[in-house]
Amino acid sequence: MTQSSFWQTHTETGGFAELCNGLYQREINLIAKGDYASVQAVQARLQSLPYYITRTAHAMTEVNSQGLSPLQLDSQNASWSAKQSTKLPLSGQETEQERDKVFAWYLQEGICVGLAVPVLLFDHIIIDCIDRIDVDRQRLRTNVGGWFSLVATNSVTQGRDVNKQLLKPNKKIMTSACAGHCWQRNSKQLPIIPSLRELLLSCSINWKNFKKPLPI
Template sequence: MSQSSLWQIHTQTGDFAELCNGLYQRETAAIAKGNFVSAQAVQLRIASLPYYINRTAHAMMEVVAQGYSPLLLDTQNASWSAKQSKKSPWTDQFAERHVSGDNEQGNDAEYAKTVRWYLQADIAPGLVVPVLLADHIIIDCIDRVDVQQNRIRTNVAGWFSLTRDAYLNDGQMGCKRLLKPNKKIMISACAGHCWQGNSKQLPIIPTLRELLLSCSINWKNFKKPLVI
């Protein structure tokens, strides 16, 4: 079956129409509350909606149809859904720091694992990555890799230093943390799961951009994004 045939099948279903409707409602509400510098900026945003909403809806239905994603598609709310764990999935990556002798434990050990993952040669721009913002994880993507200075820039969150001192220094990093992707963390990001401390909160629905990026996640190999 050709790609154009799959597109036609998706667009003819009630689920596709419901998904698009949900995305339109959410995006128009966001535009209405937005702070735009000019009427032209609003016009450009509205003009681009049909393309991005159709592209996102198609991609979401495609990854479900092909069995690429472990997430459930909620067409009515135009979002992904998944069971939320009792504790935040990033807890293990940021355990209380404790160093004994020459053995790295806690944050030092997790720092080393995360940095090793991001400094590998096959990490490239366009890769979907998770970023922790206080109480929830957003889906972002790498747009620049600076090998000389050991740092990575993501499209939304900006620069992240992969040197030891910067990574372990909360004051320098602010409230942002670049996480190493794993299944629990990526599911949490896609479904918008939130915690306050270790108490579950109501989910935050990811942005249209995040939903589109979520369809590029290769759940079998996070270093090799899907092309949908």
């Protein structure tokens, strides 16, 4: 099957149309509630919407049909679903020694700009992406989280923002991020549906090798 025919197959399915409809409803609602500085800003957002919604719906459908993700596709709600753990899945990334291993993972060769990575924000994990790597100062920046030091001395107790933490990707953490799982004092809460950008990034996750993103 050629790429063009594969695209055509997806766009003709009811699931694809349902995904697009769900994404449109969500995004239009967000725009309606948004605080924009000008009419032009709203117009620009609306003009770009068809492209990003179509691209995201196609990517989610393709990833699901090819079995490239362990998550379940919920076309009606335009989201991924998975069983939620009883508490934040931070095991192995909490102590100072464990955090050193997280930093070491990000200092390996092959970590690149554009890589989808998990970031803990308060009580849930988001899918972010690396947009800059500063080798000399041993730090990296993600699009939403901002700068993160990869120096081992930046430990749990030494000036780190406990509400914002760069995590090492693993199956449990990435599943939680993709499905929008959240907790309050380690008590499960209703999921937060990831943003359109996060959903698109979720389709680039290579679940067999988190350092090598899939093309989207």
